Amino acid sequence: MARSYKSLRKNSATTYKANVDNQFFFMGYTPGVTAIHSNSVTSERTAVACSTYARNILKQECEFVVKRHDWTSGTYYERYKNDIDLRDKVYYVKNSQDNVYVCLDNSENGASGGDRSTVEPKGKSSVPFTTTDGYKWKYLYTIDGHYKDYLRSVNSVSYMPVKTISVADARSSNAADTLRAQYNSERGHSGRLESATIDLSDTISFSTNNPTITVVGDGVGASIKLSVNNNNVNGITILSEGRDYNYIRPKLESVPTTHTVSQVENLIQLNLSPTNNRERRVPAESYFHIEKLMYNVRVDTSDFDRADIRQTTFNFYGIAKDFHLNKRFPIIAGSELSSKDIKKNYRLSDVVELRMPTESVPLPTFDYSSDSPTFNVGDG
Known part of the structure; x- marks a missing residue:
């Protein structure tokens, strides 16, 4: 729903x-x-x-807006998840440079409890990056130009604009650096495996340091690996993002010694990028629950x-x-x-x-x- x-x-x-x-x-x-x-x-x-x-x-006098969340040290931010209602979740931030990021992981070891963010995300990387506090961020866009006019409060609620771009604008010879950075971030196959986490509240053990795990879904190419040290799981890694997935789930081939196979599978969360079938691109706005327009x-x-x-x-x-x-x-x-x-x-x-x-x-x-x-x- x-x-x-x-x-x-x-x-x-x-x-x-x-x-x-x-x-x-x-x-x-x-x-x-x-x-x-x-x-x-x-x-x-x-x-x-x-x-x-x-x-x-005029076109520039009407923009999508969402609730504004300024990055603040010591705040817990939710992970972006494709299978839950995120309307009331704080899973994206605007930093001090007016760059907007979505949180893909909120814990260094992938545990479901998560940690508080203490390192401000910065830069315009075209690929997700992890800060030293264990948070994994994805750069979406920069609020600049006329978009700054939409950093406003209405009825005591602070809003920020959702920046939308076209491929033609981003590829034009006079495109601003922020447009190109956003386009580079949006490029890539849709329906890809964007984050993988595992709940390590309890110790998960195997008789081997190389347990076999695969993924099942309607796309192609995604693969993951459990990180194991001294037969105990300490994390999960994405080996290949894959593409074109509408649904995906882990399939554990090796049998753990402390849990059943299904128990471990249920502790793993695989999150897909928003699906966009029209082009080889995942627009920044697809990460948001857009419900409002602001006229300026x-x-x-x-x-x-x-x-x-x-x-x-x-x-x-x-x-x-x-x-x-x-x-x-x-x-x-x-x-x-x-x-x-x-x-x-x-x-x-x-x-x-x-x-x-x-x-x-x-x-x-x-x-x-x-x-x-x-x-x-x-x-x-």
Whole structure:
């Protein structure tokens, strides 16, 4: 169910982000209205009727966000696991250099109890690395450029952006170093064996220092090895990551002297990378349970000058989806700013109206939020 929930919520957020060109930022002023917070019919009508400014949302003004977890010494971080619900788990961090990492292992010997992290992960390695405190990290991306604008708190919850890139952007001649580092980290087969741990709370012994263990799954190429010293297991190692696995499990061929075969198999945790069947790449965003989008819209007063809008005080704003602007004939929202027949000091609603498209599409949605009932040109 965790994967189904993740897919449903992420697909919804992805759809909104992919169709950001059909979303419009609007704002206006209504005397006597302190703020519009509800999604009531009255609030929607007020927003539609009294909007004096609207424009298309730009692609860089809408990004995926997740809860922000700054790396802090002495904190226990969960391992990334592909078979549990990670929504409430702290398994990724942002370091002091705004690099983001996912935790693949949280203990030097692989025990399930885990240790506290004391060494800050750093660098942009294209392969997972282990710090001296036993934590194994994978670099995902760096928060830079316009993404820094999404390091914000909303309703006392701190968020950070999830950086998405395209192969074309990463391969371009003028690509930033952080883009290339992220692309190098994402490269490789999907469905690969990314981490292997074994619970060593109890001593596991064999009559040999080289017990035979294999893996069973629907992919190819993965292999593991138990580390044994003086016939006692002290760890587990990935020999080959393999690829194309949707499920995988260990298969112990040698019989231990202290446990049954099935008992030892149940103490081993094999974690796969997120599966992505479209290309030979595992995007950074696939490690997250993405449920939220953040809009970061900045209005430039030059837009007002271009539209000859004299209003300087506003008391509501919001996002409109799947609306057209109409003046007895359809026009695209945003074009009113350059329309020749806009008259001086006219409210936008006196010239054009926001209306629903006539096509069979989902109903339009509005979202409103404002901590202050009134804001003015120059604020922010």
